[in-house]
Amino acid sequence: EAQVTQNPRYLITVTGKKLTVTCSQNMNHEYMSWYRQDPGLGLRQIYYSMNVEVTDKGDVPEGYKVSRKEKRNFPLILESPSPNQTSLYFCASTSRQGGGTEYTFGSGTRLTVV
Amino acid sequence: GNSVTQMEGPVTLSEEAFLTINCTYTATGYPSLFWYVQYPGEGLQLLLKATKADDKGSNKGFEATYRKETTSFHLEKGSVQVSDSAVYFCARGAQGGSEKLVFGKGTKLTVNP
Numbered sequence: 001e002a003q004v005t006q007n008p009r010y011l012i013t014v015t016g017k018k019l020t021v022t023c024s025q026n027m028n029h030e031y032m033s034w035y036r037q038d039p040g041l042g043l044r045q046i047y048y049s050m051n052v053e054v055t056d057k058g059d060v061p062e063g064y065k066v067s068r069k070e071k072r073n074f075p076l077i078l079e080s081p082s083p084n085q086t087s088l089y090f091c092a093s094t095s096r097q098g099g100g101t102e103y104t105f106g107s108g109t110r111l112t113v114v
Numbered sequence: 115g116n117s118v119t120q121m122e123g124p125v126t127l128s129e130e131a132f133l134t135i136n137c138t139y140t141a142t143g144y145p146s147l148f149w150y151v152q153y154p155g156e157g158l159q160l161l162l163k164a165t166k167a168d169d170k171g172s173n174k175g176f177e178a179t180y181r182k183e184t185t186s187f188h189l190e191k192g193s194v195q196v197s198d199s200a201v202y203f204c205a206r207g208a209q210g211g212s213e214k215l216v217f218g219k220g221t222k223l224t225v226n227p
Contacts, residue, residue, distance in 0.1 A: 041219060042203060103207075
């Protein structure tokens with residue numbers, strides 16, 4: 001089954017404690033991205049990756065890092081989390097098809113930073 | 115600019131009522147358009163999409179038509195059910211070399227029995 005797998009689903013952490021949210025896709029997609037969802041703001045792109053070792057900032061990259069060492073994995077790293085990074089995070093994997101672009105989302109990671 | 119504007123909620127309806135959630139977009143060219151749904155406590159699910167002008171996307175009784183003249187992609191359903199209670203997001207797809215999805219802010223729908 002084609003899917004995007006995020007872990008963990010829920011995470012509560014303290015300010016300043018480094019954490020990583022993992023994302024893996026089994027569709028051999030080149031393009032992957034991270035979004036955060038906040039009430040009244042919709043989803044905003046944090047970082048994206050066009051392919052292995054190719055990453056770039058999205059709209060709200062401050063406080064985040066990513067890496068793309070292999071095609072299937074695209075972890076989101078918070079080196080020093082702060083309470084304003086409390087949010088719902090989604091990883092997405094994207095493919096271009098004849099009929100347009102297909103986006104597949106993970107189930108989400110709800111992060112609370114206290 | 116590049117943005118998606120959708121009707122602000124929350125929207126509260128009675129079961130079997132008619133639903134419209136407005137969505138307009140700005141773009142250069144003709145990107146794909148999407149509606150995503152997020153049920154309580156769950157992730158994002160693709161509800162429907164349209165890839166070119168005048169296309170109609172439909173799923174689960176919901177419909178939306180890609181209108182290039184009005185740059186709109188309004189979501190409609192003729193008779194909502196309690197199980198349709200969710201947050202609905204309109205989104206605009208890739209432009210140029212970017213694969214970024216641009217989302218509206220979401221509209222929370224509550225359907226009462």
